[in-house]
Amino acid sequence: MPRDPLSRLQWLVFALVSAVFTTVYIPQPVLPVLRQTFGVGEGTASLTVSAVVLGIALANLPFGALADRMAIRPILLTGGLVVAAAGVVSALAPTLPLLVGARFVQGLFVPALTTCLAAYLAKVMPAERLNVVMGSYVSATVVGGLSGRLLGGFVFPPGHWRWAFLVAAALLLAATLAAYVGLPVEDHEKARQAEGVRFRDVLFRHDLFRIYCVSAGGFFVFSSVFNYMPFYLHGAPFHWSTRAVTLLYLSYIVGVVAGPLAGRLSNRIGNGAAMVVGSLVFGAGLAVTLIPQGWAMALALALVCAGFFTIHASAAGALNRKLSTGRGRANAFYTLFYYLGGTAGITLSGHAYHLAGWHGVVALAAGVLLVPLSTGLVEMRLAQRDGSATRSSVARAR
Structure with missing residues (x-):
């Protein structure tokens, strides 16, 4: 890890956001495999993606309000643990409804790691450095989206998509713990000021x-x-x-x-x-x-x-x-x-x-x-x- 605090912060942000978006997009390249595995149509198989997106949409504003009133690092930790646990459930799900349900839970807690992280950076970073770190954030969304698709459909054979979910959960857990330990503690008084x-x-x-x-x-x-x-x-x-x-x-x-x-x-x-x-x-x-x-x-x-x-x-x-x-x-x-x-x-x-x-x-x-x-x-x-x-x-x- 680089000794420069800004570089260190950039790497922590990059790792966490990449891991989150890797988790979001894992099923996309293997949708035809999921269709065959569970015997459903294209639209039903696609629920494994849209359920996450819907969860994010529903939870984004509540987590944004929560970030104005609470210290954010504990929110990050909670969100990371829930999303990783739901990833393990996704990997082991014997039925499509359970898989879609676990993916929906992941979506509900993704804003704890994205919206709240952006709010955290705005609170703790000097204005002249915020853009630099946010650049890492934006790049990480792209890299994470690509990594999820490659992990689900290329790194592992399509028939082994469950292993992709397990690996993504482990990566997210590691990135969450590293961020919780490594990110600077924000001013709790400022954290409560809406x-x-x-x-x-x-x-x-x-x-x-x-x-x-x-x-x-x-x-x-x-x-x-x-x-x-x-x-x-x-x-x-x-x-x-x-x-x-x-x-x-x-x-x-x-x-x-x-x-x-x-x-x-x-x-x-x-x-x-x-x-x-x-x-x-x-x-x-x-x-x-x-x-x-x-x-x-x-x-x-x-x-x-x-x-x-x-x-x-x-x-x-x-x-x-x-x-x-x-x-x-x-x-x-x-x-x-x-x-x-x-x-x-x-x-x-x-x-x-x-x-x-x-x-x-x-x-x-x-x-x-x-x-x-x-x-x-x-x-x-x-x-x-x-x-x-x-x-x-x-x-x-x-």
């Missing part, structure tokens, strides 16, 4: 609400693509193996690069324009998936990842630039809408896939992409209007 801004104050602001909708729409499409792509590639004309499908998730690495680049792009052309660019790139990726060639799938998922992370980074930037107070609560709503969008995407795309196959999923996703695209256009117009007003004020002052 911010004066209420949740409703940042929910019903129109300028913020449309950004929440971008969060929901972006993850709606992203989760739909990655959840139903395995079924698409297992069938005609591809007939790919689970391991071959899993290798396509390496496109997630694009997110490690796309996040920082999207931030620079937003600074240069504005958040609204970056949202528009991300939406168009995302839409191009969807279109390329309709080409029945292996190389097209690799290109498509790279475009999908680049587009999604551009939308995500620019929307988060736009949200926080609109706020002078209430950032914690506004970001909690952003996360809530994010996971609600993912849950809706997985569920509704299951119906679309059943009715019209992969073309149905693409058609639904293309329609939902109009949300970030139109919001980006609105943000561009507002930025141009504000810029014109500023120039007029300067001219009058002269």
Whole structure:
């Protein structure tokens, strides 16, 4: 472990967040195997993913409020122990309902390790260093998502998916204990001070609400693509193996690069324009998936990842630039809408896939992409209007 306290903190954050997101996405590449193992349909097998996402969506705001009133390190420890224990139950579950139930419990306690960790960092880190550590947080979400997919569908043979759950639980337990011991103790008095801004104050602001909708729409499409792509590639004309499908998730690495680049792009052309660019790139990726060639799938998922992370980074930037107070609560709503969008995407795309196959999923996703695209256009117009007003004020002052 590096001696520099900041580097040490970055590694602890990176390890914990990576372990959490590894746990979230383990079943995704082996959904066809789960379908065969338990004798269910595609949509029912996908509950092993959507149950976690739904749990996160339901628990995010309560844990955000809890983080304002209590010391956070004990919350992290409790959440890590529960999520790891539920991972062991998932590995041993003899029936799909028990597996889905254990995954739902994991989702309910994931915010103890994500939302609360972000709140903890905001409390204990100096402002000039917070962005550095949060960079590790964002990168860890990408690496964790990729690791979960590789662990579930490549490191272990697909038929041994239960071992993937056990290994992920052990990794999460180790990362949780390391974080609990290694993270600095926060000021307990500050930990109990709740911010004066209420949740409703940042929910019903129109300028913020449309950004929440971008969060929901972006993850709606992203989760739909990655959840139903395995079924698409297992069938005609591809007939790919689970391991071959899993290798396509390496496109997630694009997110490690796309996040920082999207931030620079937003600074240069504005958040609204970056949202528009991300939406168009995302839409191009969807279109390329309709080409029945292996190389097209690799290109498509790279475009999908680049587009999604551009939308995500620019929307988060736009949200926080609109706020002078209430950032914690506004970001909690952003996360809530994010996971609600993912849950809706997985569920509704299951119906679309059943009715019209992969073309149905693409058609639904293309329609939902109009949300970030139109919001980006609105943000561009507002930025141009504000810029014109500023120039007029300067001219009058002269």
